[in-house]
Amino acid sequence: MERLKKAIEKAKAEQKTSELEVTPSQNELEVYPEQEVKLSSEKTQPMVSRDTAKVQDSWTYRETRVEPVSQETLRQNRVIAGDKSDARSNPFHMLRTQVLQKMRDNGWRTLAISAPTPKAGKSLVSVNLAISIAMDVNQTVLLVDMDLRRPSIHKYFSISPSEGVQDYVNGKHDLPKMLINPGIDRLVLLPGGNSTLHSAELLSTPQIADLVKELRERYESRIIIFDMPPMLVADDVMVFLPYVDCSLLVVEEGSNTKEEIQKSLFMLENFPLIGTVLNKAEEASQNLVYYQD
């Protein structure tokens, strides 16, 4: 741990001075040759500092498929958590701090993110939060797309649909082959899958339980975030909740009503809820900084 701390501090210090340095280093850290890096624009910054410390975990993904995505593409997809210059990323960093703290305090490793209704922005929040957590050099993240009716995680990374959770449930148990790294350190994705089978009640199958078990065992050190379906659409989420340690509820301002929120909370009643996130908030747009009481 000592070495790790020193490494982080050094990295931080060097980050400030070498923000423009974009050449990938040639040492152990294998970087991503296909990643686009704009040299001309000052605004462009590397997603991650190349001079990360020589940590034990290798950031080379030997087994995991790598499908890097450019910053511009991410911004177009509204994924901005990795862009420190974008003020809109701040809430996600704050969220990360609180979530990590709570989870570490309780020894929780798995987190389910949901919202009362569709289009509330929970997938976006999941993605941005995952990226934000991945920016913490002490933490690796596995983001699982559990919204099997409408898998969307891969879209945010502009990745074409590939095998995932649905396929696992159908019998293909080759997890490592399904994981994808989107070109961001410490972040790995498990897409929803591209099976065309109707996903009704899929989440209540024993295969799902197996999946969660395998994920937990295999990727012990990682924080696993599950992007759930909307809570009030079906009762999938309730069935799934016993498999995770805690949950997060995303609420859409201007759309979710009191009844919807209360119903969702009621469904989450017996499970640890870290808190709620108010998405598409006007106050946030007005640059109000929110402090928890």
Added chain:
Amino acid sequence: MEYEDSNTVSPNYLAMLLRHKWFLVISIPPLIFISSVIVVLLPPVYQSIGVVLVETQQIPQDFVRATINSVVSERIEIIKQRVMTRQRLSAIADKYGLFADKKDSYPVSRIMQEMRDSTVVDLVNTGGNRSLVTIAFKVGFEARNPSVAQAVANDLITLFLSENIRSRTESASETTEFLESEADKLKTQLDATETLIVEFKQGNKDSLPEHLTLYMDILGRSEKQFQDLEREQRSLEEQQELLEVQLASIQDSSLEETPGQKKLSALKEQYASLNLNYQSNYPTLLELERQIEGLEASSASAIVPVSMFEIEVETKLVASRSQLEALLKQKEKSLQKMEDLEAQIIRVPEIERGLLALNRDHENTRTRYESTVSKRMEAEMAESLEQSRKAERFSIIEPPILPDKPIKPKRAQLLMAGLGASIFGPFGLVLLLGMTDQSVRGSKELRAIIGEAPLVMVPYISNSSEDRIQRRIFIYLAVALVLCGLGALAGVHFLYQPLDLLVYRVLGRFEFL
């Protein structure tokens, strides 16, 4: 976490308005513009009103009572109904060409209704809380053209006045006629009762109460007469007795039988006794009978000269007898007369009663007749009063003037109203939207619902294409608005009227200048 059970999510209206600020900015100015244009373009309506005074009767009511005594306000209302008939109103409309252009499209009833709506009839009252007395009334008309308004108002007032006069005189003459016919009827009745009385009296002329004393007198006299007659009769009878006695004595003294008489009486005796035993055809009897007859005949002729005294007495006796007879007859007559009179007198009370009833009828009828006649005379005076216009009358104290300013529309007010509506309309809409918005907005509301503030608030993350689109929309709208505004101004300036003139005209409509 605790759940708070608040009733509803209380809307934050200010945030609502701010959220929809662009909608407000875009919608309010055009609305203001449109409402202003409408207000400016509204055609003016002119009103011309005349005032008619209700003058009370000059001649005191105690002297002559007019026939019409209803409340003025009621009468004015009735006259109004009579004046505002279809016929008259459409005559006026045709005369001045009102609704000329709309004759085909509007039904007649609608034209009538509009005429009625354009007419003004107001009462001018005075007096306290209880009794409101109408002392005058106003009649007026509204039209687009001031001189038309005045002309129509004039016509209406004239109609009111003439209708008033007509109805008053008609009413008065009706009254007189009615009373006259009533008087005639009563006169006939009166004559009938008189006839009855006459006939009754005629039928009972013997027992008329007015003759009662007369009858009583006559009766008295008759009784006296009767008594006189009785006395006379008694005296006559006495006299007669005396005479008879006298005569008897005379006769007695000369009543020695002559031989002839003696023989006669002896024969008679014989005859009588024979008659007892024998039949009448017994020859002796027959012989006797012959002898008796012969003797009687000769004795008749062989009358002994009676003394003059006897003759005198006999004459007197005969006279007395005939006198008595006459007297008795007279007495009978007198008695009859008395009886008749008594019968008559007894009937008098009954007749009296009958006459009383008839007279009473007659009196009643006469009273009624007389009172009717006097009423008729009053009515004739009232009629004359109306005809010389000395009763209550309408007189124009202010003829309708030519209006120089329109009474409608009140442009300043309407402009304010339009302004208000243009602003509060969209505002209201937004607020309404807000009230019905049940969604949660803001961290405070969320906190109220779930008992805890959210961990973070994430803004709406837009991507560059959205930004671009928004910007583009904004630019387009702004340019469009400006172009429209300029275009409108240019259009007005070149096609309709130069702008400076227009400004003056508009201000003129608001009576600022």
